[in-house]
Amino acid sequence: MREIRVAPTGEPAVVRAGLPEPGPGEVLVRNRWFTVFAALRTLLAGGVPGAPLPALRPGDTLFGPAIGEIVGGPDAGALVRHMRGWREYAAVPVSEIDPVSPALPDPVAHFAQGTTxxxxxxxxxxxxxxxxxxxxxxxxxxxxxxxxxxxxxxxxxxxxxxxxxxxxxxxxxxxxxxxxxxxxxxxxxxxxxxxxxxxxxxxxxxxxxxxxxxxxxxxxxxxxxxxxxxxxxxxxxxxxxxxxxxxxxxxxxxxxxxYSAGGDAEVRAEWDARFAEWLSAGRIEFPHVLVDGIEQAPQALRDVWAGRHFGTVVVTLT
Ligand SMILES: NC(=O)c1ccc[n+]([C@@H]2O[C@H](COP(=O)([O-])OP(=O)(O)OC[C@H]3O[C@@H](n4cnc5c(N)ncnc54)[C@H](OP(=O)(O)O)[C@@H]3O)[C@@H](O)[C@H]2O)c1
The missing domain is CATH 3.40.50.720 (NAD(P)-binding Rossmann-like Domain)
Incomplete structure (x- = not known):
């Protein structure tokens, strides 16, 4: 499988890696989409103490919101969202996955940064x-x-x-x-x-x-x-x-x-309900750009930083 790691130069680069083996309490997820977001610049630059997301160092695999399907086990095929994006397959602790609710017409809409x-x-x-x-x-x-x-x-x-x-x-x-x-x-x-x-x-x-x-x-x-x-x-x-x-x-x-949305479950639940209602009524849209293939992701990140995209950038893995 392929994933994006921080190269010794500090630049994100596509590398080949072995399929992750889920440990106790983890499931294997085949990622189908992940997002490319501006704040990775801060994480790659050393991060900020106290911020919700940790710094990225050379050799680390990038991370961020992703949606994929569980491989194997009783929940095989179920769509879940988690934070181990930037890789084709991820071993994810069960405690860190959320089922993708069918309330939104397109799973990709779950990437909308509406909670914040x-x-x-x-x-x-x-x-x-x-x-x-x-x-x-x-x-x-x-x-x-x-x-x-x-x-x-x-x-x-x-x-x-x-x-x-x-x-x-x-x-x-x-x-x-x-x-x-x-x-x-x-x-x-x-x-x-x-x-x-x-x-x-x-x-x-x-x-x-x-x-x-x-x-x-x-x-x-x-x-x-x-x-x-x-x-x-x-x-x-x-x-x-x-x-x-x-x-x-x-x-x-x-x-x-x-304001930091962090893990405010109350806000998230309220937003999820309103978003589903507004989307189905055609009162809101989720502006996003789809970028095809993990090999395009490093350039997509540079494009986000340079202001070349409108809305949320989502990488599709086929
Ligand atoms: N508080 C929270 O809970 C929370 C949660 C998520 C994100 N955030 C923060 O919210 C902010 C927006 O996040 P986002 O993911 O939506 O980013 P974003 O707006 O999609 O970031 C990319 C955009 O930044 C603009 N940009 C580029 N260089 C700039 C510069 N020098 N000065 C000002 N703007 C520049 C460009 O837009 P234009 O072409 O339009 O200029 C570019 O398209 C970030 O600071 C992020 O860390 C906070």
Whole structure:
């Protein structure tokens, strides 16, 4: 079988490996899909102490969300999701697998990063009817879900940012009322003429500064990601430094809450139910790109970092 490991250079590379042998309490899973996600840059750069996912070192196999079918045993053929992606076969502890519920029409929809988006917009910065919501990094895996969820939760106006001008049209089709392209400068104030009530922040950096400048009094900010630091061309990839005007935060009485979905089972259960309902009613979509074959995965990861994809990137294993 093939898997993707960190080469001595630090680059992900496809290698051949023996079929894993499941130990006690494990099952063998033949992976059918796994996702390619931006935060791997941070893990490959040494990770961040206290973060939910560990660092990746040379020789390690990459990991991340995957869906596959159990091979052998009483549950043979059952579709399960787990975190041992980036390999064709995985030995996975039974305690770390979740059955793939048939509630969603396509198993791939289980990769939607809605738990994070829904949790932040219902817990960290709850949406009130008519709010103007700004989603920084609105074209990414989390951002494409956050923009749609904001609307479904009652936002009056939804504005998104991107660094790639070609994505603006796709974002409008997805339901964004306005799209601003980095560097934001004065654009956000024009795109949100009544001011920003809620920020869903995937980016930090200049996007966070612009949101503070455009914020209304008592605005609520959910800080979810730090892409400006994680994907900075010359940064370490492990920090998200930003200089903000704290005086404006004080004057406007802005509330900033860091949000990590982590393993919040309550949020996940609530989101799973709402997603199934919204999907079947045609009120939400799961924007994603399918990349065919494990050999394409290292390039797909570089493409995610470079902003060449829209939504979530999923590798299909045939
Ligand atoms: N808190 C949590 O529980 C949680 C859970 C999951 C993910 N996250 C975090 O949420 C953030 C978004 O994750 P994601 O998987 O959805 O990533 P993503 O948005 O799909 O990341 C890729 C995108 O980042 C943008 N980008 C590239 N270089 C950039 C730069 N220098 N500055 C700003 N944006 C840049 C590009 O979009 P454009 O072309 O549109 O610029 C690119 O397409 C990440 O920081 C991730 O670690 C947090």
């Amino acid at each position: 988006a829904y949790g932040a917009l219902t817990r960290a910065a709850p949406i009130r009817p008519g709010d103007t919501v700004f989603v920084s990094g609105g074209a990414g895996s989390v951002g494409t879900m956050a923009g749609q969820i904001a609307r479904l939760l009652g936002a009056g106006r939804v504005v998104g940012s991107t660094g790639s001008a070609w994505k603006a049209e796709r974002m409008r089709e997805l339901g964004y009322d306005a799209v601003v392209t980095r560097p934001l400068d004065e654009q956000l104030a024009k795109a949100a003429p009544d001011g920003v009530d809620v920020l869903f922040d995937n980016v930090g950096g200049g996007d966070l500064r612009a949101a503070i400048a455009a914020a209304n009094r008592s605005a609520r900010f959910a800080l979810v990601g730090a892409l400006s630091g994680q994907l900075a061309q010359h940064g370490s990839g492990t920090t998200g430094p930003v200089e903000i005007d704290s005086y404006q935060v004080i004057l406007k009485q802005i509330t900033m809450t860091g």
